Structures are given as C-alpha cells and as structure tokens.
Amino acid sequence: MDSSDETGHLFAEMEKYIHDGIYTGLPSVNFPLDQVRKAFYHFQEAKHIGKIVVSMPRATYLNGKLTLKHQIFNTESTYLITGGLGGLGVEVTKWMLTKGAKHIILAGRRPPLPRVQKLIADWNAAGGNVLVKQTDIGVYANCVGLLEEIEVMGLPPLRGIMHAAGIISDNFVPNQTWDSIETVFAPKVYGAWYLHQLTLNLPLEFFVFFSSMTSLFGMMGQCNHVAANRFLDSLANSRESMGLPSLSINWGN
Numbered sequence: 001m002d003s004s005d006e007t008g009h010l011f012a013e014m015e016k017y018i019h020d021g022i023y024t025g026l027p028s029v030n031f032p033l034d035q036v037r038k039a040f041y042h043f044q045e046a047k048h049i050g051k052i053v054v055s056m057p058r059a060t061y062l063n064g065k066l067t068l069k070h071q072i073f074n075t076e077s078t079y080l081i082t083g084g085l086g087g088l089g090v091e092v093t094k095w096m097l098t099k100g101a102k103h104i105i106l107a108g109r110r111p112p113l114p115r116v117q118k119l120i121a122d123w124n125a126a127g128g129n130v131l132v133k134q135t136d137i138g139v140y141a142n143c144v145g146l147l148e149e150i151e152v153m154g155l156p157p158l159r160g161i162m163h164a165a166g167i168i169s170d171n172f173v174p175n176q177t178w179d180s181i182e183t184v185f186a187p188k189v190y191g192a193w194y195l196h197q198l199t200l201n202l203p204l205e206f207f208v209f210f211s212s213m214t215s216l217f218g219m220m221g222q223c224n225h226v227a228a229n230r231f232l233d234s235l236a237n238s239r240e241s242m243g244l245p246s247l248s249i250n251w252g253n
Contacts (some may be wrong), residue, residue, distance in 0.1 A: 026050035035074065055172045071100030077205070078103040080146075082137050082166035082191055088197045088210060088251075090119065092162055093130060103155050107146060107165070109136050109187075130155075137165055138186030143194040158202060163232070164210040165191050166225075175253045184224040189231045196235060206245045209236050213252025 017023040027050035030040040032073055040107050043052050073079065073096055081089050081096075084106025084187045093104055106112075112120065112132055133149065135142045150158055165187035192209060199207070215229035239246035 002245055005117075016107050024133060028053045030055055031073075032142065039073075054127050062236065069118075072096075073099050073101035073160070075100065076151055076156050077101075077159035078157065079160045079162070080105045080107060080150075080195075081164060082107045082195070083161040083163075083187065083210070085106055085110065085116055085132070086164065088164045089162075090116060093123070094119075097123055097128050097130075102127070103131075104148070105131050105146075105155075106132055107133045107135055107137055109134070114221040135189070137191035137194065140190075143191065143198055158199070158204070160204060160206045161195060161199070162208050162210070163188075163195065164208065166228075181224045181227075184228050188228040192232055192235055196239065200244075204245055207236075207239065207246065209233075209246070209248040211236075211248045211250050215249045216250055 014023065019086055029039075029042060029048055029050075030053045031042070039052055039054050041142060042048060053196050058063075077103055079101055081092055081104060083089050084104075085108035089106060089108070093106065096104060101177060106120075111134055120130050120132065135146055137143050137146070147158065167187055196207070209232040211229040211232040212225070215233050216228045229250070233250070236246040236248035
C-alpha cells in the first residue's frame, strides 16, 4: 500500500469513527461576542474542560449591503452620559439603547424637558433602565456622589462615560471675564478632570469626550469654549498615553 492509499484508508477509518460517535470533539462553552467579558471571567475560574468559544455576529444583507448585527454595549454594565438631557445626550442615548445598552444615567444640571421625560418613559417601558440624575458635575463632591450612587442603587458597575456636558458663554476676548471662563470650564473641563481622576481604578471600556472643531480652527468670540475643548483633546491624549480608554470627538459641520 503506497502512502496515498494509506492516507485514504486512515481518513475513511477516522470518518467512520466520527460518524459512529467514537471520536467526538472537545466540549466547549459558547459566549456571544457582546458577552466576551463573561468568557474571560469563566476562563479565569479555570473550572472548564475543553474550549471557550466566542461567537462572532452573523452577517446579514440589508438593502443589498452586508451588515453585522453586533451589540456594542451590554445589559450588565452601567453607562454615564453627562449633559445627557441635552440634544446630543438624547441622541446618544437613543443610539446606545439600540446597540445593547440598558442601564444609562443621564446627568444634567436642570430637570428634563417634558419631551425628554416622555422619551425616557418610552425607553423604560420598552425594557430600558434610563435614570436621570440632576447634578452639576463641575463640582467635585457631586461627581463623587454620582459614582457612589451607582453602587447604592444596586446598578451594574460603571463601564463607560460619554462626556457631553457643556455651556456656551460667548464674548470677544477683551470682554471675557473670569466668570465667563469659569462658566464654560466648570462642566466641560472640571467635570472631565474629576471623572477622569475618580475612575482611574475602574475598568472602563470607553471614556468619550465631546469636543469641538473649534479646538482645531478656533472661533471668533469663543476663546473660552476653544480652550475648554482643547483641554478635552489633551486629556484624551494623556489617558491614551497611560493605557486608558479615551476618545475625543471634534464635533462640527
């Protein structure tokens, strides 16, 4: 029997053993991609036999385009959106809920408008857990209390922050005062710095800063706003150099 005949014989024999159930695959535990953290925890326990498999989302065709149904967020984490009651915060909340998020805290200085209150009620009726926290994150003690409240309320651990808080106080440079600068810096700069410091030891998955194109090109009458956004860009770079998740988005037309 030459080598090719012997190889064919071995494959036929192996196929028979597989068909008869004599040869079976290693046992496996399967986790979908959006539960990859669970997969690592399961691996860490070292109690499994065989393989731990992470399943990728299935590709589907939608309107002639290939798409992947992948959930970016998950129901076992809490996400914080500062400035969450404003226009951008509301849109981000809508998007996150469609991408797998459930527990979202919307932090803002003022109570939600009736339109936003209705949206929140609708989101929660559909299975979400969107909560409003009226607070000024430009104050350090408020940021401490906000993070402590997540634990007190029994919510899942904080795993991501969208920092969209911001106030505009426009004026030409000669007319800018320390108050007008502080007004803009308090939520955007101080809030970002406080949350950065307070979450250094948390395993965040993302920390997204809502900056502006003005930090790149400047804007007449908005030197305080430009400086505040430039700080966010620099803080994002600093976090990245520390190996921490960070992204600064320069919003603009």
